[in-house]
Amino acid sequence: MDNDIEKKWLISCRDAGLGYENKAVLEHLNIEILEGQYICVIGENGSGKSTLIKSLLGLLKPVSGTVQINRQVGKGAVGYLPQQTQIQRNFPVSVMEVVLSGFLNDMRFRPFYNKKEKQEAKRHLEHLGIADLAAECYGELSGGQQQRVLLARALCAADKILVLDEPVTGLDPVAANTLYESMELLHQEGMAIVMVTHDMGNALKYADKILHISDEGYFFGTVEEYKKSELAQIFLLK
Template identity: 50%
Template sequence: MPYIECRDISLGYGGKVIAEDISFAVEEGDYLCIVGENGAGKSTLVKTLLGLENPIKGEVVVDSYISKNSIGYLPQQTDFQRDFPATVREIVLSGCIARYGKQPFFGKRQRNLAEENMKKLGIENLKNKCYRELSGGQQQRVLLARTLCAAKKLLLLDEPAAGLDPVATNDMYHLVMDLNRQEDITVVMVSHDIKAAVRHSKHILHLGDGEMFFGTAEEYSKSKVGTRFLNSDKCGRCEE
């Protein structure tokens, strides 16, 4: 049984539909990239998968084995987070809340988990640094480490490379790819960067006006909508 299965779901706010008839499945070990134009409903889809929003129509089936507490979510960063007074350790540790029941404070197990994930993402040397003093790429690693504390099976990443410079962006994509291949973590990622998505992911879900596509990355690059978007940076008028 797939980790997540969506059957003919429609998304929107307050009665206004922004995306219709979306069907796809995420299998164990998969790496799915959700691409499409601004406002196509990518972030809303991720929130729907998490159960934070309800679909207008259709149903989302999440494997009971996965359930709420083993999904890790990396939301888009908000402006005020960038100058939040907190240390890297405090932020990573906050991802462990999903793993403690009713007790009010963190125990040794949670602290070890945070330590382990900081090591995994190579930010251990930054653990006592203040979050607002880090570079964009480092901040994103901190948030990813926090997400890993919350879940080991499935990651839902909403534009993890937004606002990063090209080097940090590349770095981020490789980090996610390593987590998928070496740690066997299933990844669902929203991305603007269609070229990188085709290069790194296994499946592509394209949202947009009447051009829904779901299939492997290879199929996508051969499809009509795929070729159009992949070549969108070639400007017809500039070509000789």
């Protein structure tokens, strides 16, 4: 990987307090997410991981400090792959329609997708090895196939960074590994990835940096630095 100093920052959190109704669940957060980085976010349930994700996406304003997306990166830089719900899994719509919906924010008052958007959606399906599923009903796919469809949708909404919330939850080991391989390929091609996960083994395998959120604060550093940290020694033994 290139030296971090040479990389452009995509999202910056400066002395950020993140939370709801002026009450921070995570305080004094100082991190920069750089282009091409792979960051895994870990921590106990209720520690503030979901609050962090919503703040990075601009859905929550910080209680204090700042959370800023680089203006030079531009609108549409961030794509989001949320946790699936049962309703989403059973949604009666074609795979291509799901993927194309990633462009909805760009359409404004246009009633139809344009040729460029259709070509881009097809390219992402091909890239993730599921082009043959384009006409299939999304609700009839396996869990692993559905997650790759949603990943293709997120790619239509982003060109710089993907934010993923527990993307392998509920997947069997083969499907989970396939999804990890897809994300690693995107990472190697320059996409920045921020992934919330409970899968410590793959977090330590794939990530450039670990953001560990706890009741006592947070750790942000390389995988090697994390393995040597006191927080890791406690967390990895559980």
